[in-house]
Amino acid sequence: xxxxxxxxxxxxxxxxxxxxxxxxxxxxxxxxxxxxxxxxxxxxxxxxxxxxxxxxxxxxxxxxxxxxxxxxxxxxxxxxxxxxxxxxxxxxxxxxxxxxxxxxxxxxxxxxxxxxxxxxxxxxxxxxxxxxxxxxxxxxxxxxxxxxxxxxxxxxxxxxxxxxxxxxxxxxxxxxxxxxxxxxxxxxxxxxxxxxxxxxxxxxxxxxxxxxxxxxxxxxxxxxxxxxxxxxxxxxxxxxxxxxxxxxxxxxxxxxxxxxxxxxxxxxxxxxxxxxxxxxxxxxxxxxxxxxxxxxxxxxxxxxxxxxxxxxxxxxxxxxxxxxxxxxxxxxxxxxxxxxxxxxxxxxxxxxxxxxxxxxxxxxxxxxxxxxxxxxxxxxxxxxxxxxxxxxxxxxxxxxxxxxxxxxxxxxxxxxxxxxxxxxxxxxxxxxxxxxxxxxxxxxxxxxxxxx
Numbered sequence: 001x002x003x004x005x006x007x008x009x010x011x012x013x014x015x016x017x018x019x020x021x022x023x024x025x026x027x028x029x030x031x032x033x034x035x036x037x038x039x040x041x042x043x044x045x046x047x048x049x050x051x052x053x054x055x056x057x058x059x060x061x062x063x064x065x066x067x068x069x070x071x072x073x074x075x076x077x078x079x080x081x082x083x084x085x086x087x088x089x090x091x092x093x094x095x096x097x098x099x100x101x102x103x104x105x106x107x108x109x110x111x112x113x114x115x116x117x118x119x120x121x122x123x124x125x126x127x128x129x130x131x132x133x134x135x136x137x138x139x140x141x142x143x144x145x146x147x148x149x150x151x152x153x154x155x156x157x158x159x160x161x162x163x164x165x166x167x168x169x170x171x172x173x174x175x176x177x178x179x180x181x182x183x184x185x186x187x188x189x190x191x192x193x194x195x196x197x198x199x200x201x202x203x204x205x206x207x208x209x210x211x212x213x214x215x216x217x218x219x220x221x222x223x224x225x226x227x228x229x230x231x232x233x234x235x236x237x238x239x240x241x242x243x244x245x246x247x248x249x250x251x252x253x254x255x256x257x258x259x260x261x262x263x264x265x266x267x268x269x270x271x272x273x274x275x276x277x278x279x280x281x282x283x284x285x286x287x288x289x290x291x292x293x294x295x296x297x298x299x300x301x302x303x304x305x306x307x308x309x310x311x312x313x314x315x316x317x318x319x320x321x322x323x324x325x326x327x328x329x330x331x332x333x334x335x336x337x338x339x340x341x342x343x344x345x346x347x348x349x350x351x352x353x354x355x356x357x358x359x360x361x362x363x364x365x366x367x368x369x370x371x372x373x374x375x376x377x378x379x380x381x382x383x384x385x386x387x388x389x390x391x392x393x394x395x396x397x398x399x400x401x402x403x404x405x406x407x408x409x410x411x412x413x414x415x416x417x418x419x420x421x422x423x424x425x426x427x428x429x430x431x432x433x434x435x436x437x438x439x440x441x442x443x444x445x446x447x448x449x450x451x452x
Contacts, residue, residue: 006149006412008142008405013123015048016141019112020121020130026089028075028173029116038169041112042092045140045167052148053158054094054165057189061090062170062179066186072178073213073335076170080179089113089169091180093189096147100162102380105191106422107164108415109181109371110140111171115397128403134389135396138403139197139411140167142388146415154419161423164189168371174213174281176338177371185374190381193348193422196372199389199396202407202414204352205361206384207343208372209256209283212290212336214297216241218265220274220321220328229317232328234276235265237308237321241329242278244304245297249280252296256283257366277332283369285340294336301331339376341383348382355421358386358414386418387411 008016022037022044046056067080079085092112114132121130128138143165151157166189168180184190196208218238223231242260250258258280265276282297284290305325312322343349352358361367368391375383388403388411395401 005152006146006416007409008145008412011048011051012141012145015044016128016133016138017121017123017130018044019137019141020128020132021118023118024113024132024169025116026113026169026173026175027079027085028175029114034116036088038089038112041137042090042167045112045144046092046094048141049094049144049165052096052144053151054096054163057093057095057164059090059092061086061088062183066183067179070337073174073176075334076175076178086179089179091169091184092165092167093184094165094167096163097158098162100160102188102190103192104160104426105162105164105193106419107166107189107191107194108143108197109166109168109194110136110143110197111168111180111371112137112140113169113172113180115172117399119399119401123405126405128405128408129400131401133401133403134199134394135391135401136171136197136199136387138389138408139199139387142408142412143197143415145409146412147419149412150416150419153416154423156423157419161419161426162191163419164191171371174335176211176335176369177374181371182374185378190375190378192380192382193351193418194372194375194381194383195418196370196383196385197387198368198370198372198385199387199391199394200361200385201390202386202388202410203359203361204349204384204386205367206341206346206349207285207367208341208385209285209367209369210290210338210340210373211256211281211283211369212293212338213334214280214282214336215332215334216245216278216280216301217330217332218274218276218328219330220324222274223272225270225272228272229320231272232274232321232324233318234273235263236318237325237329238263238265238276238278240308241301241304244307245280245300248300248303249296253282253284253289253293255285255289255366256293258282258293274328279334285367286342287340290336290340298331301329305329339373341372341376345382348384351421351425352384352386352418355425356414356417358417386414
C-alpha cells in the first residue's frame with residue numbers, strides 16, 4: 001500500500017497564510033484595539049475541515065454563567081462584565097464521523113487565538129512567518145493534513161474510530177482556557193486519547209504545569225517632581241520589591257517557574273506615582289507546590305518590605321514611602337487554584353511512543369502550562385501534549401515567530417501514526433478495556449446557534 005500524502009498542499013498553505021493574516025488576539029492581550037477575527041478564522045478552519053469530512057458540532061461563545069467561580073482568573077471575570085468580551089471569542093467543535101463512545105474517540109485540541117502582534121506574514125517556500133505560525137495556527141492546519149492522510153490508511157477512521165477537534169479561544173492572555181477548552185471538556189467533548197497540539201519539539205509530554213498570577217499593589221499618594229518626598233514613590237518601592245522577589249523567590253520553585261512580569265506605575269518624567277502594581281506569574285506542577293509558592297511569596301514580600309523600610313528610613317526623598325510602605329502595599333491574587341495535569345496512567349504516553357514510535361519528553365526537563373490542565377481527573381480520558389516546533393526556538397510570543405514547512409509536515413505524519421496506533425489499540429484483539437464506562441457526559445450536545 002502506498003504511503004499517504006502528508007504534505008501540506010496548496011490549499012493547506014493558503015489556509016495557513018489566511019489564518020496568519022487574521023488578528024485573533026483576544027481583548028486580554030494588549031492588541032491596540034485590533035478587531036478579534038476568531039469567528040472568521042474558525043469559520044475558515046471549519047470549511048477546510050469539512051473537505052476532510054468533519055461536521056460542526058458547535059460554534060459558539062461561552063455561556064457567561066460558566067465564567068464564574070474561583071478558578072476563573074479575576075481578569076476574565078472583570079472583562080466578562082462586558083457582553084462583547086465573550087461574544088468575540090467563540091470556540092469551534094468539529095467531529096469526524098458519528099458520535100461514538102469516549103473509549104473509541106480521539107480528541108485534538110488546538111487554539112486559534114494568539115498573543116498580540118501580527119508581524120510580517122509570509123511563506124518563502126520553506127518557512128511560514130507570522131503570529132501563530134507555530135503557536136498554534138500552523139499545527140492546526142497540519143493536523144487537518146494529517147487526518148486527511150490517515151483516512152487513506154487507518155481502518156475504521158470516521159466509522160469505528162471517532163475524531164473530535166476543539167479549535168478554541170482563550171488559551172492566551174492568561175485566560176487559561178476557562179471560556180474555551182474548559183467548557184468543552186466539562187460538556188464531555190473529550191476522547192479516550194486527548195492530544196493538545198502545542199510546540200513540544202515533536203516529543204510526547206504527559207504533564208502540564210498550571211499557573212497562578214499575583215499582583216503586588218501600591219495604593220499611595222502622588223507627588224509633584226518639585227517635592228518628591230511628600231508622596232509615596234511606587235516606582236522605587238515596586239522596583240526594589242521586584243529585585244528582592246527575583247532573588248529570594250525564584251530558587252524556591254521546585255517544579256515550575258517564577259516570572260517577574262510587568263511593573264506599572266506611570267509614564268511621566270515630572271511626577272511621582274503613588275500607585276501601581278508588579279505582576280508575577282508562578283507556575284507549579286502539584287497542588288502542594290502551589291501552596292508552598294503562595295507561602296513563599298507572602299514571606300518574601302514581608303521581608304522585602306522590612307528591608308526597604310530600613311534601607312530608606314533616612315532618605316530625604318523616600319523616607320515617607322519607607323515609613324508607610326507596609327500600609328500601602330497589598331498582595332492581590334488575580335489567578336490561583338487551577339489544576340495541574342499530573343503524569344497519571346502511562347497508557348497514552350506509551351501508545352504514542354511505543355505504538356506510534358514518537359519520542360518522549362525528557363523526565364528531567366520542565367514542562368509548561370497549557371489547556372491540558374483541564375483533563376486532570378476526567379474519568380476515562382488521558383491527555384498528552386504534542387506538536388511541532390519549540391516555543392523558544394520558533395520565537396513563539398515574540399517578534400519573528402515562524403514555523404518550518406518540514407516540521408509541520410512531520411507533525412502531519414505523526415498524526416497519521418497516532419491515529420493508526422489508537423485504531424490498533426481499540427481493536428477487539430488488543431488490550432481489554434472492559435472496565436471503561438461511558439458516562440452521561442458522553443451524550444452529544446446539540447449544535448448551538450452562532451452569535452451574529
